[in-house]
Amino acid sequence: MIEIQTKVGGKSLTKVSGDDLKKVFGEAAFFQSLPPVCPRCKSEFRLAHRCFEGNHYYTLICDNGHQSNLGQHKDGGALFYKAADSWKTWQEIKDEKGGNGAQGNNGSQNRQEAPPDMPSGPPADDLPF
């Protein structure tokens, strides 16, 4: 039996264990690949899972509603953190999808604007639209 203790989100501890070194190593490496806090607002984040129309979504969501969708390997289904994923709020994702054609370069530039009015209190689990 192999056990590795690692941190999730810089704070909570988790333990991965098993008999297959490569599997245990891979799981610990996944947790260690996560940032300690939300890269945008430096607040803590939680892990969220949603199932929508048969698809599973694994997401990191911070206290201010910034979120990063985790990738899933086609082979074996292991999760991985997409460091380039930009921790957007629902409103920002919605704005992009609503695309009024104002963006001419498919949004590849990182905008440095402050997020729109953020709700106070914990984020709701329901989609606000």
Ligand SMILES: [Zn+2]
């Ligand atoms: Zn954040």
